[in-house]
Amino acid sequence: PYLGKLGIGKVVNGSININQNIVVAKRDGSLEPARITKIFRFEGDRKVPIETASAGEIVAVAGMNDINVGVTFTDPDDPQPLPIINIDPPTVAMRFIPNNSPFAGLEGKFVTSSHLEERLYRETLSDVALTVESLGAGAGFKVSGRGELHLSILIEKMRREGYEFQVTRPQVIMKEEGGQLQEPYEELTIDVEEQYQGTIIEKLGRLKGQMLEMSRRNAMIRLVYKVPTRGLIGFRSEFLTDTKGMGVMNYVFSSYGPFAGEMLNRSRGALVVKDACTTVAYALFNLQDRGSLFLGPGIKVYSGQIIGEHCRTGDLVVNPSKGKQLTNMRASGTDESVTLTSPHRLSLEDCIAFINDDELVEVTPAAIRLRKRNRLNAGGRPVREGTQSGIMPKQYAVM
Incomplete structure (x- = not known):
């Protein structure tokens, strides 16, 4: 049977029973009457129904229509709310954006903005340190958390559940005092x-x-x-x-x-794909001297995708599908074999730390890609936005 939301917590004083009348003391100080319909005890990964629970037990309780983290179940005749647990404020924020790359919708199960919104707000019900703010149609959502690792775990969970989206580089949440x-x-x-x-x-x-x-x-x-x-x-x-x-x-x-001053994010540029293609070993072999590659041959890529780190400052637009020129002339000697070094595979955390403000991480169930925010122009150059240092302009409290 449908039980609605379950409240999980520890019985601090007394006991609770099925069909017992209680009041829910909320964080704003208000009291709301409720009735306990089910009580479950945890045994391994199973929930076992019980009739009563006493002090010291950790149980799941059903019967409340609207329940959030931090509320207290207490006796209606003598309400004694427990002290409110203060949660540290978020310190880092990222933008979660629906995927609009050329490969959008090919690998994910949940790809729309409404899917993304529902999943993010559902996460806030169980994660009190997470806040979500809608930025308007097409602009995505600002998700604030307790650090890069906190948000990376959420991104990985959503990726494994079949969600497809893009994220920006994390930005710290600034304040202005005096x-x-x-x-x-x-x-x-x-x-x-x-x-x-x-x-x-x-x-x-x-x-x-x-x-x-x-x-x-x-x-x-x-x-x-x-x-x-x-x-x-x-x-x-x-x-x-x-x-x-x-x-x-x-x-x-x-x-x-x-504010501690400017802090350099990345001193080197990126290797950016000029046109959509499939990478070939010969082209990647010639690009090895230009920087560190993130992928191998036989991979489909699109215009504006980042496939490596340039060995110098500034981005380099490359063609990873360029093959060897074939002629009908006989060559003296044998062709040299193409030997590729192993590509530097980036984890999700590495990708988030690598990108600049004008770049995005594309997250799908099948792959994690790096790309420029904008497509390449007619001259094969990406249009830059923002700063490379990862420093937010002073006039903004957050990115």
Whole structure:
């Protein structure tokens, strides 16, 4: 039978029973009468119906029409709401946009803006740290969360469920107090072997980090830093690479502080496809000297898609389908075999950290692609928007 929403929580005092009358104390202080129709106890991954639950048990309760995180079920004769749990405010925001690339609708099951809206608002019912704001028709949704990893997990969940969409680079949520721009800071704790501490300290210095504590525990060095949230976007994968997977890091929101200044996102450009085609080994072999490739031969690509990182500043428009010129003349000697180096496969977190403000990550159940926001013009050049540094203009509180 349909039970509606289930409220999951811990019985703090007394007991609850089926058909018991209660009141729901909401976060705004209002009281709403309700009646418990079902109680479930968790056994492994199953919900087992029970008649009563006493203090200390974690149960799921049915019978409320409208229930949200943070409410208290209490006795109507003596209502005693529990203290409201304060949730840290969101510090990072991204735009979720319906997919409009040339491959739109080919790989996903849920592809429209209405599908995207329903799924995002459904996520807010179980994730209190997530906020969703509609930006109007065609503009997508601004999704704010507690960090890059928080939003990456949501993106991966939606991708596996069959959703197809695009996301922008994460932008930190700024504030302006007393005429001064404020940005969020995180308290970063790192445990790393002594041989890697120099590399990590140098990198955190470039990220405007302030060392709060440094101590030694056995053969490990513990570093505690206060770092702008901007600096930690994409840092996790670099940290694991620098420490060869042996380092441990975690961070929590510290406070808002003065804007730390400009921070470079990416110093190199991208290899951008000129026309829709299928990549061939001969063309990719000749492009290897121009940068690091993200894919191999035999892959369909479209105009404006990013297939690699340029070895220099500025973007380079390329043709990955260019084959070897064939003639009817005999060649002296044998042709050289084409040997490709393994492409650098980017994870979802790597893609989000790689893109600039004029680029997007296209997310589908079958693939994750990088692309320019705009198509290439007649001259084969993408039209740039925004800044490359990932710094938001001062007049905006968020991107």
